Amino acid sequence: MKIKQQVQELFPTPLWILDIAPADAAPFNARLKAEIETIISPRPQLQSGRNWQTPHDLHTRPGFAELAKLIEVSAKSVLEYLQLERFPLMITGCWANVNPPGSYHPTHAHPNNFLSGVYYVDIPGSGTEIVFQDPRPISIMPWSGKPTNVTANASVAQPQPGRMVIFPSWLRHHVPSNEGTTERVSISFNLMFTNYAETLAAPRWKASAGAS
Ligand SMILES: [Fe+2]
Numbered sequence: 001m002k003i004k005q006q007v008q009e010l011f012p013t014p015l016w017i018l019d020i021a022p023a024d025a026a027p028f029n030a031r032l033k034a035e036i037e038t039i040i041s042p043r044p045q046l047q048s049g050r051n052w053q054t055p056h057d058l059h060t061r062p063g064f065a066e067l068a069k070l071i072e073v074s075a076k077s078v079l080e081y082l083q084l085e086r087f088p089l090m091i092t093g094c095w096a097n098v099n100p101p102g103s104y105h106p107t108h109a110h111p112n113n114f115l116s117g118v119y120y121v122d123i124p125g126s127g128t129e130i131v132f133q134d135p136r137p138i139s140i141m142p143w144s145g146k147p148t149n150v151t152a153n154a155s156v157a158q159p160q161p162g163r164m165v166i167f168p169s170w171l172r173h174h175v176p177s178n179e180g181t182t183e184r185v186s187i188s189f190n191l192m193f194t195n196y197a198e199t200l201a202a203p204r205w206k207a208s209a210g211a212s
Helices: 023-038 062-081
Strands: 015-020 089-099 105-108 115-122 132-133 154-157 163-168 174-176 184-193
Touching: 015 062, 023 062, 023 089, 023 115, 023 184, 062 089, 062 115, 062 163, 062 184
Parallel strands: none
Antiparallel strands: 015 163, 089 184, 105 174, 115 163, 115 184, 132 154, 132 174
16 A cells, blocks of 8 residues: 655744855955944953843944845845735844854843844854754654754754844744854844834734624
8 A cells, every 4th residue: 555645844933044145245244344343342351251242223323234224125035935024124133243262152032023133244163153942842852863854953054254044033042152263253133023013913803792
């Protein structure tokens, strides 16, 4: 007896990877790096494992207008993928992270937003990828020695200069210790619906007689 198997993947968790052309990325990243340096200089002393971070308003500063535009265009394409383009997103926070060798970002999510993302300015190499954790509450994942995208309980997005990774804000993630010899420079951002309460928060069902 022949059996035909089909697989239906339920509730997928998308990551959007957006790359700008290397020829454009190099000069753009050099400009961003210089802008970041002016904000964090003179650099305060750091505790071991910590990083330098700018204020969270970079998207409002003229030196980051080009980046803000890039984030907005990328957010629009993500909304089109989700078929939610009627509900525009706005940047609610945008900040740079400069991670020296040995520093890391512990596990966290980005509350009160719909989408979050990171843009890579400079990447030293190993230990700088972003690691996303399986959001499902109970995982029984037998170890076969070869994880796949349906058996792994963590998954990595590889960074590269000029790359943007956008993900659901609730998805917990961390960045392991920078094992390279140079700094890792990235810019994080959050996106939320501009008029969430007015356009999206009302009940999605119709009233019926006697309902309360
Ligand atoms: Fe994050």
